[in-house]
Amino acid sequence: MAHFLARRLLLQFVVFGGVLVLTFLISHIVPGDPALLRAGPKASAETIAKIRHDMGLDRPLPVQLWVYVRELLRGDLGTSIRTQRPVIQDITEHFPATFELITTSLLVVIVVGIPLGVLSAVRKDRLPDHLSRVIAISGVSLPVFWLGLLLIYVFFVRLGWLPGTGRLDMAVEPPPTLTGLYVVDALAARDWEALRSTVRHLLLPVFLLSYVSLAPVVRMVRSSMLEVLGQDYIRTARAKGLPERLIVYRHALRNALIPTLTIIGLSYGTLLQGAVVTETIFAWPGMAYYAVGSMTYLDYPAVMGITLVSAVIYTSVNLIVDLLYGVVDPRIRYD
Amino acid sequence: MTEVATQARPARSLPTVRRSGRLVGRWLLRRPLTLVGAVIVLVVSSAGLAAPLLAPYNPLAIDIVGRLQPLSRAHPFGTDHLGRDLLSRIIYGARVSLGVGVTIAALGALTGTVLGLLAGYLGGKVDETIMRICDMFLAFPALILAMALAASLGPSLGNTMLALVIIWWPWYARIMRGQVLALRESEYVMAARALGASTQRLMFRHLLPNAIPPIIVQATLDIGNAILIASSLSFLGFGAQPPVPEWGAITSEGRTFLRDYWWYPTFPGLAIMITVMGFNLMGDGLRDLLDPRLRRQVGR
Numbered sequence: 001m002a003h004f005l006a007r008r009l010l011l012q013f014v015v016f017g018g019v020l021v022l023t024f025l026i027s028h029i030v031p032g033d034p035a036l037l038r039a040g041p042k043a044s045a046e047t048i049a050k051i052r053h054d055m056g057l058d059r060p061l062p063v064q065l066w067v068y069v070r071e072l073l074r075g076d077l078g079t080s081i082r083t084q085r086p087v088i089q090d091i092t093e094h095f096p097a098t099f100e101l102i103t104t105s106l107l108v109v110i111v112v113g114i115p116l117g118v119l120s121a122v123r124k125d126r127l128p129d130h131l132s133r134v135i136a137i138s139g140v141s142l143p144v145f146w147l148g149l150l151l152i153y154v155f156f157v158r159l160g161w162l163p164g165t166g167r168l169d170m171a172v173e174p175p176p177t178l179t180g181l182y183v184v185d186a187l188a189a190r191d192w193e194a195l196r197s198t199v200r201h202l203l204l205p206v207f208l209l210s211y212v213s214l215a216p217v218v219r220m221v222r223s224s225m226l227e228v229l230g231q232d233y234i235r236t237a238r239a240k241g242l243p244e245r246l247i248v249y250r251h252a253l254r255n256a257l258i259p260t261l262t263i264i265g266l267s268y269g270t271l272l273q274g275a276v277v278t279e280t281i282f283a284w285p286g287m288a289y290y291a292v293g294s295m296t297y298l299d300y301p302a303v304m305g306i307t308l309v310s311a312v313i314y315t316s317v318n319l320i321v322d323l324l325y326g327v328v329d330p331r332i333r334y335d
Numbered sequence: 336m337t338e339v340a341t342q343a344r345p346a347r348s349l350p351t352v353r354r355s356g357r358l359v360g361r362w363l364l365r366r367p368l369t370l371v372g373a374v375i376v377l378v379v380s381s382a383g384l385a386a387p388l389l390a391p392y393n394p395l396a397i398d399i400v401g402r403l404q405p406l407s408r409a410h411p412f413g414t415d416h417l418g419r420d421l422l423s424r425i426i427y428g429a430r431v432s433l434g435v436g437v438t439i440a441a442l443g444a445l446t447g448t449v450l451g452l453l454a455g456y457l458g459g460k461v462d463e464t465i466m467r468i469c470d471m472f473l474a475f476p477a478l479i480l481a482m483a484l485a486a487s488l489g490p491s492l493g494n495t496m497l498a499l500v501i502i503w504w505p506w507y508a509r510i511m512r513g514q515v516l517a518l519r520e521s522e523y524v525m526a527a528r529a530l531g532a533s534t535q536r537l538m539f540r541h542l543l544p545n546a547i548p549p550i551i552v553q554a555t556l557d558i559g560n561a562i563l564i565a566s567s568l569s570f571l572g573f574g575a576q577p578p579v580p581e582w583g584a585i586t587s588e589g590r591t592f593l594r595d596y597w598w599y600p601t602f603p604g605l606a607i608m609i610t611v612m613g614f615n616l617m618g619d620g621l622r623d624l625l626d627p628r629l630r631r632q633v634g635r
Contacts, residue, residue, distance in 0.1 A: 140556075149586075150604075223549075296486070303483055
């Protein structure tokens with residue numbers, strides 16, 4: 001196991017290197033000229049050339065990559081063209097908002113999705129099954145941006161029940177920064193007003209994000225449960241007279257969890273992706289919101305920084321999923 | 336003898352075909368949701384193919400005087416901010432979205448299946464290499480990578496499709512590999528191996544057919560997913576550009592008019608939802624049909 005972990009971590013760095021090169025290539029096939037953008041429309045050719053030189057854009061690509069990696073190892077992701085601030089600072093500021101949104105949504109997905117999938121399989125082709133399938137399928141079929149617009153229209157514009165944009169009401173001071181996660185910070189500071197405001201702001205985006213991400217988990221739990229429930233050892237367990245609840249949760253669910261784990265791991269990516277649109281619609285000041293702005297502006301240091309950070313997050317999730325395989329399925333060995 | 340055989344074959348196979356056709360028909364009737372999905376897919380595909388015949392107006396014809404008209408007999412879905420007929424734009428949009436969805440899912444599934452099978456069965460270096468490449472692509476939230484690619488290459492529908500195929504195949508590879516890993520240890524594969532089956536035979540005759548149902552289901556569902564992502568990209572401004580009648584782009588154009596002209600962003604979004612739901616319902620049903628282990632239980 002330790003050997004596997006060490007090798008897997010080493011490979012993590014290999015992937016990371018690949019991601020770095022890939023991102024670098026993508027951000028440098030830009031047809032637009034970042035120097036031109038920074039210089040503005042009225043700049044002379046000399047000014048542009050000077051800026052291009054200052055930014056290192058006149059050097060060969062491999063040299064630019066080398067410079068980038070060297071700076072990266074010092075923890076420097078470069079300076080954003082758009083905000084004129086260190087990219088690392090921009091990301092650090094925007095990250096907690098996204099993390100809070102995605103993690104809350106993932107928890108909702110797991111807590112609601114697994115029981116719904118089990119219920120669907122156990123009551124196959126009966127009312128609970130049909131209902132849970134309709135919920136799941138409608139969720140995965142909805143365009144996030146469209147449902148987001150409708151939610152804002154109904155709950156903010158028409159009914160005025162919930163806030164439409166942002167993380168806090170204008171009048172509410174953010175809680176003192178501890179983690180950057182407003183819920184946690186507000187709890188820590190016992191700032192109930194901020195807590196109430198931030199929870200109200202979380203409701204619509206989290207509902208949107210978890211609703212559209214629920215289906216793959218429900219579907220996977222349902223189909224793998226159906227498969228497992230049809231197997232001989234389940235019949236044996238039934239024949240032994242074990243209670244149905246024990247059979248479902250101890251015998252069947254554990255074996256149905258392997259494919260489900262893959263899907264939950266992949267869900268993290270789906271959620272990050274859903275966050276791009278969700279944050280745009282709700283003006284949620286997270287990383288994805290920042291990313292859309294940076295990409296529209298062709299702000300390549302920012303784009304690279306965001307991509308690298310999301311790569312670290314995502315590969316770590318993959319690693320955890322791989323390790324969990326062995327925990328839930330002893331048949332899979334890591335030697 | 337040969338003559339008898341060639342004569343006998345059509346006589347034998349025709350009823351078989353009819354019988355399996357009837358079986359599928361009966362199976363569909365027992366599963367109304369799958370039937371609904373299939374009908375939706377059929378209707379939307381026909382609408383897309385027959386768009387020039389069905390659409391009452393030219394989807395690009397501007398009529399400033401008739402802008403933002405509410406629903407009427409002349410314009411069942413109203414008109415947009417340039418007076419274009421929304422129904423016509425949505426019908427033409429079916430053509431755009433379906434083309435995008437089918438292309439992305441087909442190319443992604445093909446690549447991913449082959450690579451996932453190789454990785455899962457051969458293991459070792461092949462597995463490591465393929466999976467690390469997978470991780471590399473999966474390390475990016477798909478939409479962010481697609482956005483980066485589309486923004487760099489220049490926003491267009493073609494570049495969006497290219498970007499989505501590039502980022503789509505690893506999903507299939509991972510699912511396939513997971514299936515193969517679990518199946519590889521199963522008794523029937525060990526038995527086949529003990530009987531001396533070649534690697535090729537094991538992979539394509541024993542593992543592939545048993546591992547493929549989730550891929551087929553995923554591909555059907557992914558036509559819907561691809562339509563969703565492509566429309567999201569268009570909504571964000573990185574995909575189809577005006578005046579292309581793409582559903583996401585139309586929703587994006589209508590976004591600012593939602594408060595007073597609700598029909599404008601509502602109908603294109605509804606079109607996306609219904610179409611994607613059609614593919615999802617169909618995909619869900621397909622899984623049960625294609626999985627022999629589940630088919631056995633259908634009669635239960």
